[in-house]
Amino acid sequence: MAEYNRVSECVGLITLRNPPVNALSAAVRQGIVDTVQRALSDPNVKSVVICGQNGIFCGGADIKEFGSNMTGPPLIPMIHAIESANKPVVAAIEGSALGGGLELALGCHYRIAHSKARLGLPEVSLGLLPAAGGSQRLPRLIGVPAALNLITTGRHVTAAEALQLGIVDQVTDHNTVAAAVKFALSVAGRSLDPRRISTHPCPQQPDLDALFEEVMQKVRQSARGAIAPIACVQAVRAAATLPYAQGMERERELMATLFTSGQARALQYCFFAERAVGRWRMPSGARWDTSKPRPVHKAAVIGLGTMGRGITVALAQTGLSVIAVETQEKQLMEAKQAISGMLERGAKRRGVAPALDGVIYSQNIQAVADVDLVIEAVFEDIALKTKVFQQLSAVCKPGTLLCTNTSALDVDQLASETPNPELVVGMHFFAPAHVMKLLEVVYGPRSSPQAVATAMQLGKKMGKASVAVGNCRGFVGNRMLKPYIEEAFFLLEEGATPELVDQALEEFGFPMGVFRMSDLSGLDVGWRVRKGDGLVEPGTASGRSARIRQGRRYSPLGDLLCEEGHFGQKTGRGWYQYDKPGSRVARFDPWLHSFLGAYRAQHGLVARRIDHQEVLERCLYALINEGFHILDDGIAAGPEDIDVIYVSGYGWPRHRGGPMFYANMVGLAKVLERLEHYQQLHPEVPHLQPSSLLRRLVASGSPPIHKWGEAIKKLHSQL
Numbered sequence: 001m002a003e004y005n006r007v008s009e010c011v012g013l014i015t016l017r018n019p020p021v022n023a024l025s026a027a028v029r030q031g032i033v034d035t036v037q038r039a040l041s042d043p044n045v046k047s048v049v050i051c052g053q054n055g056i057f058c059g060g061a062d063i064k065e066f067g068s069n070m071t072g073p074p075l076i077p078m079i080h081a082i083e084s085a086n087k088p089v090v091a092a093i094e095g096s097a098l099g100g101g102l103e104l105a106l107g108c109h110y111r112i113a114h115s116k117a118r119l120g121l122p123e124v125s126l127g128l129l130p131a132a133g134g135s136q137r138l139p140r141l142i143g144v145p146a147a148l149n150l151i152t153t154g155r156h157v158t159a160a161e162a163l164q165l166g167i168v169d170q171v172t173d174h175n176t177v178a179a180a181v182k183f184a185l186s187v188a189g190r191s192l193d194p195r196r197i198s199t200h201p202c203p204q205q206p207d208l209d210a211l212f213e214e215v216m217q218k219v220r221q222s223a224r225g226a227i228a229p230i231a232c233v234q235a236v237r238a239a240a241t242l243p244y245a246q247g248m249e250r251e252r253e254l255m256a257t258l259f260t261s262g263q264a265r266a267l268q269y270c271f272f273a274e275r276a277v278g279r280w281r282m283p284s285g286a287r288w289d290t291s292k293p294r295p296v297h298k299a300a301v302i303g304l305g306t307m308g309r310g311i312t313v314a315l316a317q318t319g320l321s322v323i324a325v326e327t328q329e330k331q332l333m334e335a336k337q338a339i340s341g342m343l344e345r346g347a348k349r350r351g352v353a354p355a356l357d358g359v360i361y362s363q364n365i366q367a368v369a370d371v372d373l374v375i376e377a378v379f380e381d382i383a384l385k386t387k388v389f390q391q392l393s394a395v396c397k398p399g400t401l402l403c404t405n406t407s408a409l410d411v412d413q414l415a416s417e418t419p420n421p422e423l424v425v426g427m428h429f430f431a432p433a434h435v436m437k438l439l440e441v442v443y444g445p446r447s448s449p450q451a452v453a454t455a456m457q458l459g460k461k462m463g464k465a466s467v468a469v470g471n472c473r474g475f476v477g478n479r480m481l482k483p484y485i486e487e488a489f490f491l492l493e494e495g496a497t498p499e500l501v502d503q504a505l506e507e508f509g510f511p512m513g514v515f516r517m518s519d520l521s522g523l524d525v526g527w528r529v530r531k532g533d534g535l536v537e538p539g540t541a542s543g544r545s546a547r548i549r550q551g552r553r554y555s556p557l558g559d560l561l562c563e564e565g566h567f568g569q570k571t572g573r574g575w576y577q578y579d580k581p582g583s584r585v586a587r588f589d590p591w592l593h594s595f596l597g598a599y600r601a602q603h604g605l606v607a608r609r610i611d612h613q614e615v616l617e618r619c620l621y622a623l624i625n626e627g628f629h630i631l632d633d634g635i636a637a638g639p640e641d642i643d644v645i646y647v648s649g650y651g652w653p654r655h656r657g658g659p660m661f662y663a664n665m666v667g668l669a670k671v672l673e674r675l676e677h678y679q680q681l682h683p684e685v686p687h688l689q690p691s692s693l694l695r696r697l698v699a700s701g702s703p704p705i706h707k708w709g710e711a712i713k714k715l716h717s718q719l
């Protein structure tokens with residue numbers, strides 16, 4: 001709702017009240033309509049200020065209302081009524097003015113912002129466009145190129161940038177409402193015509209067609225199939241080329257298509273899923289709201305390879321003191337140089353001073369004696385990690401949290417090697433650790449809730465999407481990746497090419513298909529793991545039996561390439577060829593195609609035609625099926641956890657909402673039917689065997705994704 005007061009005798013002050021972000025719910029919109037009407041009809045009121053309670057102007061339309069029948073006064077006439085008012089209306093912007101919140105402010109005649117405020121039109125990230133006049137007013141106010149940039153990226157700008165762009169009229173370091181009231185008094189009685197943005201033409205722009213063509217091309221490339229960014233460009237084009245009323249009509253038409261789209265549902269689901277994962281819970285019953293994190297002021301990183309360096313940077317950038325330990329002097333010096341460079345570049349990008357002094361380098365593990373938390377990032381070898389953990393247990397002060405950065409090793413086994421297993425958790429970072437958003441916080445059966453809470457809070461401070469997951473081989477992300485990659489290998493055996501598989505996945509929206517990704521990360525990584533698992537054998541045997549290992553179908557294709565020294569980009573050869581080692585442009589490799597032909601001949605395989613649909617079904621449904629196993633095993637608390645992991649760490653297209661949301665959209669019965677179909681064709685592939693949770697959900701009528709949690713709980717209690 002909105003509260004009305006008269007201040008300084010002749011200023012009507014309207015305060016939006018809808019915690020936590022003053023979203024424009026039906027009640028708030030009604031409140032604004034009523035209070036504006038009251039202010040305008042009060043002869044004692046000469047001007048009006050609109051602000052938000054608790055230091056935040058407005059977080060935009062209430063996203064929760066989008067899925068329901070919207071009631072209450074619509075935004076557009078409400079904003080028009082403000083713009084056409086005959087008394088000056090000033091927006092006092094503290095905290096955030098986002099989406100509908102900024103659109104409301106653009107309807108006001110003046111905008112005063114606090115220096116710490118952030119403004120933006122992030123609707124595109126929810127699968128929408130600024131459809132309360134924002135796509136038409138912003139270009140008129142700041143020009144087409146700047147408006148295109150803000151609207152198509154959804155980025156938030158600082159108050160300083162907003163002032164420079166002309167979005168706000170004044171920035172204050174002091175009380176924003178007081179500044180806005182003073183300003184409102186100073187402009188009372190002035191002509192408002194020049195302040196009504198909808199009446200302005202868009203600032204002239206040379207070569208408008210060329211500009212829109214260039215932007216549209218760029219947006220199509222980066223959108224990876226998302227429709228909202230394209231609609232945003234079309235809406236701004238309408239602002240630049242049509243009178244305001246027609247532009248508004250175009251904005252309405254474009255929004256009507258987006259509003260009910262599956263992509264908008266997926267993106268809005270992601271918004272809430274990212275917040276839901278912060279409310280973590282463990283099978284023991286421990287939860288985010290009953291577990292208090294320990295304060296972490298000083299942290300240490302052990303092992304300064306690629307991961308350790310990235311983790312050090314991520315920690316230092318959050319303002320922590322970091323002890324960075326590497327036992328070999330040469331490596332330590334190299335790491336110091338690399339870390340300093342990363343910190344300097346990061347600081348330059350963010351316009352702050354680099355936190356170089358925040359990192360102390362040492363060759364001696366004793367240097368970590370007084371830290372609050374250690375992240376071990378040594379080579380992925382259980383014996384080495386165990387040794388480091390034993391050393392840490394002896395050196396660190398009591399209560400220090402011991403975290404291991406591992407992508408696959410058993411966190412519980414490591415914990416059991418320390419005297420205080422409750423202080424041990426996994427922190428699975430993704431390379432480069434200072435850039436990638438995802439962090440899996442892995443708890444073992446003995447990790448204390450406080451340890452999990454501390455790691456989760458630290459992840460949040462580092463700006464990560466932190467997801468608490470149980471301990472199992474590959475945790476959540478890599479465990480689901482395994483069947484996905486294996487299906488891609490099987491498809492090659494059956495007649496597909498790396499190009500075909502990658503094209504299908506990239507058209508689906510992944511930034512890279514599975515083979516281009518494998519070339520980038522290095523084929524030797526999986527080879528080492530498969531060797532460790534005893535799966536790799538000399539490649540001379542032929543026939544079906546040579547492709548059954550440990551009782552299940554196995555494709556040795558990746559091993560055979562590694563035996564040839566084809567490790568991907570770093571060697572210049574992999575599933576593709578590259579101009580030189582380290583080069584990034586993947587080219588068709590005729591050798592690889594002859595190799596595949598010879599391999600099929602050797603094993604009596606006859607290549608058949610495989611289409612994109614089969615690639616997607618086999619790779620994605622195998623991955624999704626593993627997700628259902630993970631939910632059933634209690635490794636992830638809910639589908640949102642899995643989806644956030646895939647969207648933030650594995651390139652799953654956000655506009656498809658994550659694998660479990662996608663399964664929900666496709667229909668669980670359809671996913672089950674296709675898995676059963678492929679399982680019949682490939683009975684020697686266990687990961688195509690539909691999970692019992694999927695079967696049970698389908699049997700109970702395929703509840704919508706937000707009800708899976710209840711269904712899983714109920715089903716577990718019946719077991």
Ligand SMILES: CCCCCCC/C=C/C(=O)SCCNC(=O)CCNC(=O)[C@H](O)C(C)(C)COP(=O)(O)OP(=O)(O)OC[C@H]1O[C@@H](n2cnc3c(N)ncnc32)[C@H](O)[C@@H]1OP(=O)(O)O
Pocket residue numbers: 020021023058059060061062063064075096098099100101122123126128129130131132255259272275276
């Ligand atoms: C045909 C219909 C025509 C309609 C035209 C509509 C045109 C306008 C469209 C829009 O305005 S869409 C919304 C645009 N706004 C946003 O995208 C902003 C989203 N919010 C944020 O970015 C952040 O929440 C924040 C405002 C920067 C605050 O960040 P902070 O880290 O402080 O808090 P959070 O944890 O993110 O949020 C707290 C709490 O509030 C919920 N919430 C936030 N914004 C909204 C919102 N716009 N609507 C509903 N709820 C919102 C958020 O979900 C959190 O709650 P929980 O999920 O934790 O319960």
